[in-house]
Amino acid sequence: MHDPESASAEPPASPSRPALAQLEATREALQTQVNQLERQLARLSHDLRNPLGAIRLGTELLRRGVLDPQQRQVLDHIDSAGERAQQLIDQRIAEAQTATRGDERPRPVALHALVAQCVETLAQAFPGHALEHDRLGEGHCQADPDRLAQLVGRMVAEAAAVATPGSGLIVASIVEPERFRIAVHAPTPPEGEVQDGGGEDRLRDAVRAQGGRLEVMRQTAPSGRTLVASFARGAPMAA
Structure with a gap:
């Protein structure tokens, strides 16, 4: 009588070469898409940096004029927000460059x-x-x-x-x-x-x-x- 518990377990079938090749091709295609998206984000961040720099320069020029305390406070808030946005843009660019440094x-x-x-x-x-x-x-x-x-x-x-x-x-x-x-x-x-x-x-x-x-x-x-x-x-x- 056949005892299923005493029978040696068969090893799982290994993926065939065509299946492995297809998986590898899919992985490479996905990685390429990710790299392309990262590069697009880096370029978009760079495009945002220039107008942001112009805004911060404008606040600096206005600050050199005669301002009352309320006006100066508003300019300080604008410049602070611009500086924070600049930091986020720089961080986004750095992350994109790190992610794609093997491709670029x-x-x-x-x-x-x-x-x-x-x-x-x-x-x-x-x-x-x-x-x-x-x-x-x-x-x-x-x-x-x-x-x-x-x-x-x-x-x-x-x-x-x-x-x-x-x-x-x-x-x-x-x-x-x-x-x-x-x-x-x-x-x-x-x-x-x-x-x-x-x-x-x-x-x-x-x-x-x-x-x-x-x-x-x-x-x-x-x-x-x-x-x-x-x-x-x-x-x-x-x-």
Whole structure:
């Protein structure tokens, strides 16, 4: 008589090769969709950063005028909300970059063309400052173009925050044999009247996170401030 309890249990059937291949293909397709969504969110966050920077710059310019306590309190609330929104945007971009760093790889980028496109877009976000683009050197560099565009926007916003009202900003893209640089110069009020934009440390961290180095150069005659982000031209920008 057959005893079902004494019979040796049969091992579960292993998935067939076609089934495994189909599962792997499905997983890769889903991962690709997730990466695409993350990149879209990063680009949307970047697009929001420029008008938000213009709003914060507007509150800064208004604060320099004569205001009663209630008006100043309203501006403080607006600026505080803008700063919080900026932090959330930066966090969203950082999360998207972390999620997609295995998919987005540095590639040859025409630096002058990329910066020119950024300047054209930023000119609409900062109508109070005419933007001029200077080019020096020729050739491509290895970079993540989306992250590089985000950095240009942050540098212009920081420069505009300390610039003399109504002054022009000069954005320079520089290609050298071993390095490439992005520089933003802003004329500023006399040194004792310059109001720090408050974002130099955050900007320095952002440049360092991309494998570069930020220099802040100040001059007194005429008064001005120049931000210079420098990267190795051939080395990949860190994720």
